[in-house]
Amino acid sequence: MADRRRINGPPGGTRPPVFASLQESSTGIANRAQRQRQPAELRKIFLKTGLIPTASGSSYLEFEPSVSLAAARSNPKSLIPPSSALKLACTVHGPKPLPRSAAFSPNLVLTTHVKYAPFAARKRKGHIRDASERDLGVHLETALRGAIIAERWPKSGLDITITIIEAEDDRWWGDAPDSHDASWGMMNVLAGCITAASAAIADAHIDCLDLVSGGVAALVSDDSNQSASSAPRLMLDIDPAEHRSILSACVVAYMPARDEITELWLKGDSSRAALEKDDGRTGHEALIDGAVDAARGANTVLAEAVRESIARSFA
Amino acid sequence: MSNQRQASSASQVPHLSPAELSYLYTSLSLPKNPIRPDGRSPTQFRPLSAETTILPGTNGSARIGFADGTQAIVGVKAEVEKTVLAADTLDSRSLAQHGDALNREGEQGSAAVSGQGEWVQMSIEIPGFRDDDALPVFLSEMMRESLVGSVAGGNGDAVKEMAGGLKGRLVINKRWHWRLYIDVLLLSQPLAYPLPLLSLTTHLALLSTKLPKLKSTGEEDPFFDDDWAAAEYLYPRSNISKSLSAAPSYPVRPPVTLLVISVGDNVIFDPNREEIAVADAVLAISVTRSGDSETLKLLSIRSIDPPSRLTQPGIPNSENVNMLGATAAPGEETGGQEEVEGVWRPRRGGVKRSVIARMVKTVLGKGGVGEEVLEGLEGVEVQ
Numbered sequence: 001m002a003d004r005r006r007i008n009g010p011p012g013g014t015r016p017p018v019f020a021s022l023q024e025s026s027t028g029i030a031n032r033a034q035r036q037r038q039p040a041e042l043r044k045i046f047l048k049t050g051l052i053p054t055a056s057g058s059s060y061l062e063f064e065p066s067v068s069l070a071a072a073r074s075n076p077k078s079l080i081p082p083s084s085a086l087k088l089a090c091t092v093h094g095p096k097p098l099p100r101s102a103a104f105s106p107n108l109v110l111t112t113h114v115k116y117a118p119f120a121a122r123k124r125k126g127h128i129r130d131a132s133e134r135d136l137g138v139h140l141e142t143a144l145r146g147a148i149i150a151e152r153w154p155k156s157g158l159d160i161t162i163t164i165i166e167a168e169d170d171r172w173w174g175d176a177p178d179s180h181d182a183s184w185g186m187m188n189v190l191a192g193c194i195t196a197a198s199a200a201i202a203d204a205h206i207d208c209l210d211l212v213s214g215g216v217a218a219l220v221s222d223d224s225n226q227s228a229s230s231a232p233r234l235m236l237d238i239d240p241a242e243h244r245s246i247l248s249a250c251v252v253a254y255m256p257a258r259d260e261i262t263e264l265w266l267k268g269d270s271s272r273a274a275l276e277k278d279d280g281r282t283g284h285e286a287l288i289d290g291a292v293d294a295a296r297g298a299n300t301v302l303a304e305a306v307r308e309s310i311a312r313s314f315a
Numbered sequence: 316m317s318n319q320r321q322a323s324s325a326s327q328v329p330h331l332s333p334a335e336l337s338y339l340y341t342s343l344s345l346p347k348n349p350i351r352p353d354g355r356s357p358t359q360f361r362p363l364s365a366e367t368t369i370l371p372g373t374n375g376s377a378r379i380g381f382a383d384g385t386q387a388i389v390g391v392k393a394e395v396e397k398t399v400l401a402a403d404t405l406d407s408r409s410l411a412q413h414g415d416a417l418n419r420e421g422e423q424g425s426a427a428v429s430g431q432g433e434w435v436q437m438s439i440e441i442p443g444f445r446d447d448d449a450l451p452v453f454l455s456e457m458m459r460e461s462l463v464g465s466v467a468g469g470n471g472d473a474v475k476e477m478a479g480g481l482k483g484r485l486v487i488n489k490r491w492h493w494r495l496y497i498d499v500l501l502l503s504q505p506l507a508y509p510l511p512l513l514s515l516t517t518h519l520a521l522l523s524t525k526l527p528k529l530k531s532t533g534e535e536d537p538f539f540d541d542d543w544a545a546a547e548y549l550y551p552r553s554n555i556s557k558s559l560s561a562a563p564s565y566p567v568r569p570p571v572t573l574l575v576i577s578v579g580d581n582v583i584f585d586p587n588r589e590e591i592a593v594a595d596a597v598l599a600i601s602v603t604r605s606g607d608s609e610t611l612k613l614l615s616i617r618s619i620d621p622p623s624r625l626t627q628p629g630i631p632n633s634e635n636v637n638m639l640g641a642t643a644a645p646g647e648e649t650g651g652q653e654e655v656e657g658v659w660r661p662r663r664g665g666v667k668r669s670v671i672a673r674m675v676k677t678v679l680g681k682g683g684v685g686e687e688v689l690e691g692l693e694g695v696e697v698q
Contacts, residue, residue: 106627134452141449142620146665151628182432182464209664255665262665264598267460267615284613285672292668 057092057204083241094158107150143253146262210255215294218249254295333629337659344579375524389520430482461601596666
């Protein structure tokens with residue numbers, strides 16, 4: 001029997017009324033974030049090590065806000081920011097002895113935790129790690145395990161914890177999820193996690209084969225007139241909020257000195273890529289090469305941050 | 316148990332001695348014709364037995380058992396659910412709700428509603444693992460992402476029905492949609508990395524999945540035919556061609572995720588537990604047949620942490636304290652970093668781009684392994 005003494009709210013959620021005339025003015029094409037960079041131009045990265053004194057190694061990474069976000073901050077027209085820029089902090093604890101109860105391990109035991117702060121994305125995340133965060137943790141572990149020389153620390157453990165303070169959007173906030181929609185923002189987050197974790201590991205003076213850095217490339221079809229004829233183009237270091245539809249994306253963890261990939265994650269349809277006529281590569285190969293180029297770019301920043309870290313430890 | 320926890324992405328820490336690992340690696344990396352422990356060719360799969368529609372309480376189900384005793388059951392359940400638009404979504408759909416004639420016209424022209432990836436839920440249960448452990452989560456995300464990511468191209472009636480991929484098929488109308496629960500149960504301890512088994516079983520279960528026939532039209536609340544015999548397949552099939560064989564053809568098929576390893580210069584498919592233990596690189600590659608064309612389409616690639624990184628390296632005699640008297644010049648070798656023939660040393664670092672390209676090509680190429688697997692699956696009779 002339903003409760004008749006109270007006036008209950010509707011069982012489902014409700015939406016505030018939004019008038020079509022208002023939408024025309026407030027969310028027109030002009031307000032949509034547009035990519036101002038060249039296809040092969042990367043965002044600037046701020047990377048600093050040693051900010052957390054209690055950890056044996058730490059780093060903080062920030063991506064440059066997009067032009068539209070910077071404009072919206074200086075001259076706000078709407079309460080809703082047009083895009084977001086990645087910010088994350090990484091701490092490394094260890095190498096430390098494994099607990100007595102743990103089984104013997106001839107190698108360094110690596111544990112990675114990736115956690116979004118509850119306020120990191122537009123939709124609140126809970127305090128318990130969900131499937132996507134665990135998934136990111138596994139990707140990060142794969143990327144780092146290939147770079148660390150683990151047999152130099154038998155019976156030891158290394159904990160890497162990443163807190164994402166501001167995450168990337170999966171799409172422009174006003175768009176409904178469409179057929180090409182997936183969690184593209186996660187790939188940018190993973191690339192940032194790899195670069196930051198690599199800096200923090202170097203800051204903790206743990207032996208690695210090389211500095212491993214993350215890079216993202218994507219196939220984007222950005223036709224504003226909705227004509228499906230134009231082929232998607234390859235772009236490096238995408239901000240998903242700036243694009244209408246992302247067909248496929250790829251993130252790699254790359255070691256430039258050895259020209260090797262320790263982690264590869266590619267998803268989406270890469271078969272319709274618009275390449276040069278004499279380019280014999282297939283879509284996914286071009287995508288992987290693009291991501292490697294982006295990772296090379298991030299590696300220069302990473303090397304500079306590690307150099308600062310070394311200079312500080314000898315000062 | 317704690318060993319399993321540590322080896323989060325690879326299934327287990329291999330319990331093989333360095334000498335055994337070295338022997339395996341050498342025989343698997345023989346140029347041109349690797350020797351596998353069970354005598355298969357590099358691209359050959361393990362023999363398996365499969366059946367579909369085994370669970371009466373589900374919309375679709377399948378069971379696959381490998382000859383080594385590992386078995387998996389997949390049940391697919393579908394529920395009707397009300398579509399909730401995010402409050403801040405400002406697109407043609409919300410405009411059309413205001414009854415604006417102009418917007419409605421434009422909205423009819425474009426693909427009406429596209430589905431959302433969240434409508435497909437996947438859970439994997441592996442004995443010995445908690446459901447929030449890294450391995451089940453990683454496996455289910457990997458299979459779900461290729462499943463919802465596949466968007467069919469090409470033309471033809473049945474293909475049009477699957478225009479938005481699986482996500483588009485789940486849309487009933489603007490206000491209602493299907494939610495698909497795919498529950499994967501591994502019945503035995505994972506002897507090898509369970510990905511190929513789970514992926515093939517999920518593929519068959521989805522092929523056998525039926526949804527009740529919709530009787531209502533347009534934007535009405537959904538109302539279904541209660542005759543189960545009239546139910547429609549989730550993945551539509553066309554029975555136009557084959558007259559003598561009853562095998563239906565599927566214009567669109569669910570994706571298949573293949574496990575590929577590289578050892579030395581060789582590319583090896585469907586590795587068992589011992590083979591994956593010595594792999595240089597492990598990739599999970601998802602492919603599907605695209606529309607009516609014969610070529611295969613790549614949906615996703617993920618690298619998997621090779622378990623060889625967790626193994627103990629062997630010690631060459633020249634460095635072994637117990638062998639001091641036996642070797643000719645004790646104490647001369649220093650460092651111990653260089654490779655010694657016949658002594659196991661797990662491969663460090665990552666994988667070259669050329670190796671990845673070769674692995675993908677073996678799957679995708681004309682007459683490659685991907686086609687072979689899909690053809691083999693077509694041979695399984697799906698009721």
